[in-house]
Amino acid sequence: MFGPGSQFHELFDDPRWALAIIRATVLEAAHPQIGAALIDSSTFVAHPWRRLRNTLLSLQRMFGADDHTRQREAARLNRLHARLNGADARNRSYDALDPAVRAWVVATLFESAVTMYRMSGQPLSQEATERLYAEFQAFLAALGDDSGHLPPSLHEFWSYYDRVVEEELENTEPVRIILYNLFDHLPAPPLLHGLPAVWAAGRAVAGPVIGAITVASLPEPFRRRAGLPELPGAQTLMQGAYLAVGLARLLPEGWITAEGVSDLLSLSPDSDDPRARTITALRDKMKRAAALIRLITPLPPEPEPAADGGMRRSAEEFFAEVLDQTGNGYLDWPDLAAMARELSARLDLDEPEESRLYNAFADWWRELQSALDTDGDGCISAQEYAAAVPSLAGPALIKVAEVLFDATDKDGDQTIDADEYRTLFHTAFLRDTAGTEVAYTRSTFVKDFLSFMTGRRRSTVYDPLLADA
Incomplete structure (x- = not known):
């Protein structure tokens, strides 16, 4: 069967x-x-x-x-x-x-x-x-x-x-x-x-x-x-x-597989995957074609890079791309549950680790609702979020980061190694941590997670995890 x-x-x-x-x-x-x-x-x-x-x-x-x-x-x-x-x-x-x-x-x-x-x-x-x-x-x-x-x-x-x-x-x-x-x-x-x-x-x-x-x-x-x-x-x-x-x-067997197509569509051109070199060359040609298309249908300018080389989001962009996971225009529990669901799937969690992660997100939702839901309608609008962005970085979000670190740190040695890093982020460890220590420590992990979830800064690792379509 x-x-x-x-x-x-x-x-x-x-x-x-x-x-x-x-x-x-x-x-x-x-x-x-x-x-x-x-x-x-x-x-x-x-x-x-x-x-x-x-x-x-x-x-x-x-x-x-x-x-x-x-x-x-x-x-x-x-x-x-x-x-x-x-x-x-x-x-x-x-x-x-x-x-x-x-x-x-x-x-x-x-x-x-x-x-x-x-x-x-x-x-x-x-x-x-x-x-x-x-x-x-x-x-x-x-x-x-x-x-x-x-x-x-x-x-x-x-x-x-x-x-x-x-x-x-x-x-x-x-x-x-x-x-x-x-x-x-x-x-x-x-x-x-x-x-x-x-x-x-x-x-x-x-x-x-x-x-x-x-x-x-x-x-x-x-x-x-x-x-x-x-x-x-x-x-x-x-x-x-x-x-x-x-x-x-009719193509030779193995040329087109569902897994291969899915992996290719989700492949970032700057990945260390060998296929990325081909994708990079293809993108260069496609960009030339795009330049011709833009002459006919001009597009809005791309966001300007921040002074430190990063790419900042506006509060509205962060709300739409990261927080509003269901795309219904407001933040409520199903949005945070979707984050927990995606993270659990990435890490292939069993019980009780999966419930621990969901519970951490549930606590964060209660904290957000208490701090940001000013009209008491049970959800948070983009306007309510923009008016109180600092409230995101409460104790409950720190707890989410710590629980996520523990779930990723499979061997419990209090560091995330290359294999554990790839499991969560589906990307290359050495390139993304170039110039840093080989091991990803708890404090660094929590700091980076909080920076992404509160600072609205685009991230080469967290964007594919929670923001990409």
């Missing part, structure tokens, strides 16, 4: 899977409970590339050959989902551990995979479809859910799927964001930082096309109920896109 030789293993590195994932995400977001959880707690708006990278890593762990890794990832996902519950704008409760909701997530992935093959002119055989369905049932069972929440047979699945589509799905706010706003404002991945003109030009073309393709691929009953217009020629465009992307499968 898992690992090399499985139906999913072949699917994972199929470039068409990217289009199928977008489609599945829209169908997930259309479920009222999932839509509410996304709008309250997800970072998919402000940090879409990070969310995509983490999703791919999670799927890779769950469908890999290592059973121990799968069990640890399932436990991590269950802890993560246990923290996602609340009520939507219509006061309907949601719970990310609801077995029926989790079954729908798996159902959308399976159905979108089957649809992907069909739209590419290569429909799966009955035997292959049943095998793939069994693998997704096993995936749900690996999470600890009763497999009965998905119909036991493939024949029964289609009736279940049609019923949910026709009776339960809604045109939720996350659906509208994904289809009509996300791609229009999608930030550049780290690979294309410093090339805003090139990225903006490509996004302006690709965004509407991806939106049109996705809408055209959705089930007709849902499009009709949700009032999603299908552009003339969209069906032909959609099938052409699946066929064109599918041609990448």
Whole structure:
């Protein structure tokens, strides 16, 4: 059911899977409970590339050959989902551990995979479809859910799927964001930082096309109920896109993998990764192209460097890029929980270290709320933050830094060595600490963390961790 030789293993590195994932995400977001959880707690708006990278890593762990890794990832996902519950704008409760909701997530992935093959002119055989369905049932069972929440047979699945589509799905706010706003404002991945003109030009073309393709691929009953217009020629465009992307499968094996593409998109050009040299040469050529584009569409000037060579943020920039992790315009607990979630994932924490980090961020949130929430509405606006920036550096934030240091210092020797440093920051240790001591001490770590979280200074290590998309 898992690992090399499985139906999913072949699917994972199929470039068409990217289009199928977008489609599945829209169908997930259309479920009222999932839509509410996304709008309250997800970072998919402000940090879409990070969310995509983490999703791919999670799927890779769950469908890999290592059973121990799968069990640890399932436990991590269950802890993560246990923290996602609340009520939507219509006061309907949601719970990310609801077995029926989790079954729908798996159902959308399976159905979108089957649809992907069909739209590419290569429909799966009955035997292959049943095998793939069994693998997704096993995936749900690996999470600890009763497999009965998905119909036991493939024949029964289609009736279940049609019923949910026709009776339960809604045109939720996350659906509208994904289809009509996300791609229009999608930030550049780290690979294309410093090339805003090139990225903006490509996004302006690709965004509407991806939106049109996705809408055209959705089930007709849902499009009709949700009032999603299908552009003339969209069906032909959609099938052409699946066929064109599918041609990448003809490349030699190993040339295109989901992990490789994800790593490349998140690769910083100044990294010590050998691929960075190629990226640097490519960026030089792209910058020349960007110069031509800027002649047609001038962009605002880039920020001026500070006197000490650093790059400062305004309070508004820091609030939007670092604090407002969910991108909803204000700071509340889900934003800090998202930071804890990202740090826990980077460090691959188990209990009780994970809960200790979450608790430290929860204490910081209570301290922030007490100091900055002047109107008592339960959240902090950008204006409230800007008016009291020094209040960020309280005892609770220092505690967050110390807990993070302890979680990173795996061997407990009170220093962070090169391997521990890379685990947290996913970057090169020797370059970033050039001219300093080889070991990263507790006091230096805490000082740097506080400087980043309070001083609004851009950082080559902390920006990719908490600010990059």
